[in-house]
Amino acid sequence: MRKNKKDLTVAELFELYKEFKKPDLKESSYIEYCAQIKNKVLPMFANTKIRKLTSNCIIKWKSNLDNTDLSYSSKQFAYIVFQNLIGFAVEHYKLPKNVVSRTGRFKDKEFKKKINFWTETEFLQFLSVVDNMVYKAFFATLYLSGLRRGEALALNWKDIDFENNIIDVTKSYTHKSETSVFKITSPKNRSSVRKVLITEELAKILAGVRKHYELQGDFSEENFVFGGKKPFEPATLRWALIRYTLKAGLKKIVIHDFRHSHASLLINRGADPVIVADRLGHSDVKLTLNTYSHLWPSRQKELIEMLKINAFEYF
Numbered sequence: 339m340r341k342n343k344k345d346l347t348v349a350e351l352f353e354l355y356k357e358f359k360k361p362d363l364k365e366s367s368y369i370e371y372c373a374q375i376k377n378k379v380l381p382m383f384a385n386t387k388i389r390k391l392t393s394n395c396i397i398k399w400k401s402n403l404d405n406t407d408l409s410y411s412s413k414q415f416a417y418i419v420f421q422n423l424i425g426f427a428v429e430h431y432k433l434p435k436n437v438v439s440r441t442g443r444f445k446d447k448e449f450k451k452k453i454n455f456w457t458e459t460e461f462l463q464f465l466s467v468v469d470n471m472v473y474k475a476f477f478a479t480l481y482l483s484g485l486r487r488g489e490a491l492a493l494n495w496k497d498i499d500f501e502n503n504i505i506d507v508t509k510s511y512t513h514k515s516e517t518s519v520f521k522i523t524s525p526k527n528r529s530s531v532r533k534v535l536i537t538e539e540l541a542k543i544l545a546g547v548r549k550h551y552e553l554q555g556d557f558s559e560e561n562f563v564f565g566g567k568k569p570f571e572p573a574t575l576r577w578a579l580i581r582y583t584l585k586a587g588l589k590k591i592v593i594h595d596f597r598h599s600h601a602s603l604l605i606n607r608g609a610d611p612v613i614v615a616d617r618l619g620h621s622d623v624k625l626t627l628n629t630y631s632h633l634w635p636s637r638q639k640e641l642i643e644m645l646k647i648n649a650f651e652y653f
Contacts, residue, residue: 346431348391348423349384355426364523366512371419378403378416379423388427396441404444413444453630454591455599456481467585473578475547476564480596481603482540484618487593488512489530491569492522495548496559503541505534507619511569520569530619601630 352375360368382399383391399420403413420438427433456464461481468474479490483505491511498505510525525531536544544563551557551566562569575593583590591599597618604614615626 346388346427347384348386348388349380351388351427351431352380352423354430355423358426358430364512365521366523374416374419375423379420388424388431388433391424391437393437393441396438400441400444410444417444453598453602454589454595455602456588456591456595457599458603460588461599464582464586464588468582470578471550472547472564473575473582475543476570476575477579477596478540478543479564480593481599483534483536484597484600484604485534486510486526486530486597486619487572487575489525489619491562491564491572493563494560495563498541498544498563500541500545503536503538505536507532507534513572520571525619527619527621529621532616532619534617598630601626605630 356368356372359371363371379399382402383395386395400413400417403416408416417438421436424433424436424438428436465474465478468477476490479485480487483490485505485507488510489507492509493505497508507525508531509522510530511520512523513520547563551561561567564570572593579593580590601614601618604617611626611630612623614630615623618626620626
């Protein structure tokens with residue numbers, strides 16, 4: 339029997355909500371949702387009855403988050419998860435209104451972050467100091483394919499079509515599992531499932547890695563491209579990146595910035611936004627434009643040429 343809404347606390351609602359949401363979310367997303375509520379909502383509202391939630395206390399909660407070092411996106415994510423939690427009570431426990439949604443979202447007070455990336459020259463300088471063949475292939479794959487870290491780490495040899503130079507992206511790696519060190523899941527979203535055409539050069543690099551593993555014995559098409567029986571751990575790759583970056587004397591970037599570097603390389607060579615979005619597996623070209631619009635060269639001079647007409651003679 340459902341507990342009367344008058345007696346239900348936010349913590350108790352959360353326990354019910356967890357069971358409701360678990361079948362619909364990827365494990366990594368489920369863990370992240372739960373963490374948001376545990377770390378950002380329950381410290382203030384765990385013992386508060388849901389019927390006693392008011393706009394004023396939600397505004398105070400938002401003000402508290404505003405006074406932390408959290409980024410706008412982190413605060414906004416917490417807001418959305420909290421809003422969904424109370425929405426669950428409105429839908430299933432006859433709570434009359436969603437007081438969280440009534441207070442409105444956080445205001446974005448941040449300046450748009452500058453995209454960090456390496457140019458072709460910087461990347462080649464980095465490669466020149468990487469002395470591990472598999473690490474070198476991993477970073478080259480990110481730079482030349484635009485794959486997300488999780489997509490690259492989830493690759494098995496059967497996912498690479500060497501005859502047609504295609505990487506088949508159908509899954510992703512996550513290390514946010516409650517039951518194992520790592521887990522292979524479905525990709526970030528539906529558009530992330532895609533076939534990525536790669537250069538002949540990158541195909542040869544990957545073929546060299548395959549040969550390297552074959553010579554070691556116990557090779558299988560099911561083995562991971564970057565790691566063998568199990569993929570590299572993200573922490574190992576982060577430290578490798580830091581070490582080789584310092585050795586090359588380059589500015590610091592994070593692994594996700596290889597994806598930005600790939601997009602930048604394509605844009606600077608005249609790639610169309612729609613093609614870039616498709617290659618990166620973005621769900622909407624708007625995301626590509628919002629992220630990288632400042633990298634596209636200005637087309638204003640071309641527009642001026644289009645606007646030239648013989649109007650001056652009539653003045």
